[in-house]
Amino acid sequence: MDLFLHLCIMILIYIIFALSLNLELGYTGLFNFGHVAFFGMGAYASALFTLHHVPFELALLISLAIAGGGGFLLSLPSLRLRGDYFGIATLGFGEIIRIIFQNEVWLTKGPMGLPGISKPTLFSYRFTTLPQYFILALVFSILSFFILRMVIRSPFGRVLRAIREDEIATEALGKNVFRFRVKSFVTGSILAGLAGALWGHYTTFISPSDFTLSETILVLLIVVLGGKGTEWGPVLGAILLIFFQESLRFLRLPAEYTRYLAPLQQMIFGTLLILLMIFRPEGILREKGKTKNVGIETGQ
Amino acid sequence: MLELKQVNKSFGGIRAVSDCSLEIKSYRITGLIGPNGSGKTTLFNLMTGFLPLDHGEIFFKGKRIDGFLPHQIAEFGIVRTFQLARIFPKMTVLENMLLAPPRQIGEKLVSLWLKGKRIREEERKNLKKALTLIEIVGLSHLKNQFAANLSYGQQKLLELVRILMAEPQMILLDEPTAGINPSLIRKMMELILKMRDAGKVFFIIEHNMDVVIELCDWVFVLDNGQKIAEGKPEAIQNDPRVIEAYLGV
């Protein structure tokens, strides 16, 4: 039962993480290959503030602001670039943030990592046990899902999709493409920060090696496997991949094999990405031709 | 209404547009013709801010507009189409239409929280208008299809009616009839004339002389980036300079 709850919590956290990337990659067409940076910023900020006795509610808000602010600052220079340059700028940013976590020892304790992150207390209710944390993660992921759905189905989301399809035509219709992209990127960064904060308080120990390219690849794979640009794709992808990853962790292999297990699993992820792109780039769920009339029948 | 003064643009030493001055007056359809490579599309790109000017000034209703970004110029009321129709392939025909209205309340993230009711009203209003417009051009039965599934001619029609959703004062069309079949051309011309009567100003690049003669009230002729003639279409047709430019004598 504990194992099952653990699995569910991880899936829920990764659903939030994947939804945030889907907004950028799936709907806006932004090639963000450094999404882990914002996950890490959320995790570190929230952990550090609570370790310094800031109440969780406030620490969470601050960490979301930090992740969003980081996204804003990065987006200003790099969102002027065409797609693949933006991809490499974000990829580099992901590495730099990790290097900062590693080097600012006075703040982050460097490679040693931050132990003893407290379980969150929300409005004087403590989420310590697994079932309690499950509820917390569930509430936040449902909230994220519906907020993003509202955003995507709104006229705002319609502009984002138009930018993905043809930025020049969107600009010619009087939409400030740059500004819309920045908003999408910042929103995505904030939600990634939320996922990171929840993850940090769940594992109670974080270190720079938790925020490497592997995390970006995992969340990217979740989004493209499930179906980018769909509402349920990231949810489906997170369930499949996190289940796969976490069950490998509980295989209880002899110690001499575990050295091979991690790279092997990553190799599978890399291969899966390549095969998906060659044979089914749209993922499991694909965007449908018939869309609901935006925001009208659904009563948003 | 729109005035170009001494506009210049070169690409790597080649002058695409040189010392071009022209004035487009309200309440009519103005044509822009000229041989291939004479700088017509470049002129469009300069007017809509997609390319920066080297020299010169552009005024719209007395206000200087060169130096502004494309989306700002669209906000001033000058909206364009492209030579190859630019529709949003993985959005439905209706979504293509609903995207176009300017300054929608629902395009602001904050108002999604605060102004839900007004956004719904606005959407309903725009939807009604969009449905009327696609009815006129006969795309109603395709309204929930991805725009990618339309024929090329239908895509060009969609691009044209989409522009009308954008509430423009002046409409620039880059070869609206290129590559579409005669019955659709007829439909398109009727729509353009109807919109002119409703007070829209058109500036049209067109190769099909029959269309030019039937539609345009005034024509500019461009050759090698320079304006070589202007006048009523019938007069232009017989202008020796124009004949020379086209035949390359």
Place this chain on the structure above:
Amino acid sequence: MEYLLQSILNGILAGCIYALFAMGLTLIYGVLNFVNFAHGELIMWGAYFLYLLMEKPIGLPLFLAFIPALLFTTILGLGTDHFIFRPLRQANRLTLLIASLGLSFLLRNGAQFFWGAEIRTYGFEIRRGMRFWGVSITSNQVAIIIVSVVCVALLYLLFYKSRLGKSMRAVSDSLELSRVVGINSKKTIRFTWVIASILAGLGGILLALDTNLQPGMGLINLVKAFAATLLGGVGNLWGALLGGMVIGLVENLGVLVISPGYKDAIAFGIMILMLLLRPMVLLGSKE
């Protein structure tokens, strides 16, 4: 003063290596029109192939091992093109980039699978360098400079004197057009991969000779190569050479003023600075 001279020398050394990376990256970009995210892993595998050949049980000496190591890198480069990028030639950009990122990840973890994540060296004894004017330089480092200069000279001859080089330039101007005038673009593309792989492998080997090997070395060097490319103007071979030099120098002079832990971040900083100073026009880049 000596410290400064030494830093400049180290900067030139690093710059030579980065220039090799950047020229390979920009060649692929010029001909195939996408940023190959797996370029860093070609660099890394080049270095590991040499390691494989020099270690037991093969145990070849360096001067015998490096030719087959470059050959293996080239086969790897051609293989990735044949099995991954060729089927995606007509695919949209996002698909192509995600595939190349996936490939980068696969190759990186492949190396980790065989050799583990730890830092390795080729196991040469650390020799005292020769000293000139208080600046020390090892024979390996002399070799780095010579090899880089030879590479650049060969590239120059290739590009401006040979037919194949001319067709590469033509293809990079326009794939469509070169098809029309009958340049065999398949052959040209293959040839481009050969050159880029050799440059990557050679650079990787030189870097590992000067420093060490590690499966993660590809990613950060990709960022550096890209920053160099951006500095020199994308698709511009000689710009890439110059950009690489600048990155190498700034990096090594930079650690005089900031913490060495941030050495790898400097290239990224330069990249962002470039973007801020020379903001490319948002639109029209496609046309």
